[in-house]
Each structure stands twice: as C-alpha cells, then as structure tokens.
Amino acid sequence: MPPEQINGSRAVNIEHNHYQHIWLHSNSLQGSLPLELFWLTDLRSISLYNNRDVAGSIPSNIGKLSKVEALNLGGTSLSGSLPTEIGLLSDSMFSIALINAQLEGNLPSELGLLQNLRDLLVDQNRFTGVVPTELGYASNLEWIYLAENLFTGTLPNSLVHLPLAQLYIELNHFSGTLPTEIGLLSDVKDFAVYGNSFTGTIPSQVGLMSSVERFDIDDNYVHFWNFSL
Numbered sequence: 001m002p003p004e005q006i007n008g009s010r011a012v013n014i015e016h017n018h019y020q021h022i023w024l025h026s027n028s029l030q031g032s033l034p035l036e037l038f039w040l041t042d043l044r045s046i047s048l049y050n051n052r053d054v055a056g057s058i059p060s061n062i063g064k065l066s067k068v069e070a071l072n073l074g075g076t077s078l079s080g081s082l083p084t085e086i087g088l089l090s091d092s093m094f095s096i097a098l099i100n101a102q103l104e105g106n107l108p109s110e111l112g113l114l115q116n117l118r119d120l121l122v123d124q125n126r127f128t129g130v131v132p133t134e135l136g137y138a139s140n141l142e143w144i145y146l147a148e149n150l151f152t153g154t155l156p157n158s159l160v161h162l163p164l165a166q167l168y169i170e171l172n173h174f175s176g177t178l179p180t181e182i183g184l185l186s187d188v189k190d191f192a193v194y195g196n197s198f199t200g201t202i203p204s205q206v207g208l209m210s211s212v213e214r215f216d217i218d219d220n221y222v223h224f225w226n227f228s229l
Contacts, residue, residue: 018042025049025072032056033078038064049097050075057081058103063088074099074121081105082122087113099145100124112137123147123168133158147171147192155193160184170216171195178222183208194218 019040030053037046038061046068048054054076063085069092079102086096087110094116104126111120112134120141127149135141136158144159147168154176155169165187174196183205185191191212198220206215 020044021046023047024051025075027051029054033059035059035061038062041066043068045070047072048076049073052077054078058083060085062086066090067092069093070095070097072097074101076101078103082108082127084108084110086110089114091116093117094140095119095121097121098125102126104128106130107132107135109134111135114138116140119143121145123149125149127151129153131156131159135159136161138162142166142187144168155179157181164188165211166190168192169196173197175199177201178203180205182206185212186210188212190214192216194220196220198222 020042021044025047029048029051033056038059041064043065044067049072052075055078057080058073058078060083062083066088067090069090074097082103082105086108093114095118097119099121102125106129107127109132112132115138117138118140121143123145128151130153131146131151133156136156139162141162142164143166144164145168148171151172151174153174155174155178157179160179160181161184164185167188168190170192175198177200178198180203182203186209188209189211191214194216200222202217202222202224
C-alpha cells in the first residue's frame with residue numbers, strides 16, 4: 001500500500017473483497033483513507049474511531065458502500081466536506097458517527113434519504129450553514145448530535161416530527177425562535193440548545209415534552225412567559 005495511505009504498526013491489507021466488518025479503532029493509524037476501502041462492497045460496518053493521524057478527506061466513492069449499516073470515522077483528522085454521495089449508502093444504514101474530526105462545509109441534504117438512520121453524531125467539527133430541512137425526512141432518527149460546530153439559521157421545523165430521544169445542538173450559532181411545534185417531541189429525554197443565539201419566548205408547548213429529563217437552554221436570548229412544566 002502506498003505510504004501516503006492508511007498504515008500503522010502493522011500493514012492494513014484490505015485486498016480480501018468479502019470483508020463485512022472493518023474495526024480498526026484506537027490503532028495509531030495514519031495517512032489518508034485508501035480508495036481500495038471503497039471497493040469492499042460487502043462491508044456492513046467500518047470503525048476507524050480514535051486514530052487522530054488519519055487525515056485527508058472522505059471521498060465521493062463512499063457512496064459505493066451500499067451495504068454499510070454503521071460508519072464511525074470520529075476521533076480522526078479527516079477534513080473537507082461530507083460528500084453528497086453519503087445519501088447513496090445502504091437503506092439499512094442506522095448510525096453515522098463523525099464526532100471530533102475536522103470536517104467542514106454544509107451538512108448534505110441527501111442525509112434525508114437514509115430512511116433507517118437512527119444516529120447522526122457529527123459534534124465537534126467545523127460544519128457551517130443551516131441544517132437542511134431534508135434531515136427531517138430521515139424518519140427514524142433518534143439521536144442528533146450537532147454540538148460544537150458553526151451552524152447558523154433556525155432549528156428546522158421538520159425535526160420536531162422525528163422520534164428523537166436526544167437532541168444536542170449546543171455551542172453553535174443558531175438563531176431565531178424555538179418553534180411552537182417543539183411540544184411534538186414527546187420522546188425527547190435530552191434537549192440541549194445552550195450557547196446559541198435563540199431569541200423570543202420559550203413556547204409553552206415545551207410542557208408537552210412528557211419524557212424530557214434535561215432541558216438546557218442557558219446562554220441564549222430567550223425569556224419565559226406563562227411557562228410551566
């Protein structure tokens with residue numbers, strides 16, 4: 001394998017094209033993602049978590065992994081944008097974890113094509129722009145972690161129709177008012193939106209969030225009015 005591609009204390013041989021799982025987390029790997037990785041069309045899961053010296057970008061070839069159900073590239077130094085081809089991943093895709101990398105740009109609207117996606121964990125990156133309305137089309141999302149990025153704009157109304165259990169969007173640049181439809185999030189246990197620029201009145205409909213255990217809205221510009229839990 002060329003030296004600029006992924007390597008570590010042992011050579012990473014991925015010539016066997018019938019691998020279903022590649023788990024190489026916490027292995028002191030370094031270099032870029034080898035294009036050969038995306039030839040393994042039988043892959044069901046990939047984890048390169050906690051290999052800080054894995055760098056470069058996520059290539060558009062990721063869309064060829066049409067059977068992948070779980071993808072974890074967090075704890076790396078991968079940079080650049082998340083390719084739109086991520087929407088071509090398996091209909092069985094249930095988990096995308098890209099926590100604590102150096103990814104940037106907008107979240108692709110094509111994430112909404114992943115109808116069985118349950119976890120979207122992209123906190124601690126450099127993502128910018130608005131959260132696409134289409135994300136609400138991923139109708140099985142339960143965990144959304146967007147914290148510690150550079151997102152702007154409002155919280156899309158489309159998200160309140162999801163079966164969310166955890167919504168973490170703290171420490172961004174979100175603004176505008178919280179939608180009154182927030183009360184539809186009846187399954188949410190953790191709702192963390194602190195450290196943004198939300199304004200206006202906290203809607204009384206938060207009282208309908210019957211499962212909430214943590215409601216953290218510190219460090220915004222909101223106020224209470226006829227508010228009760």
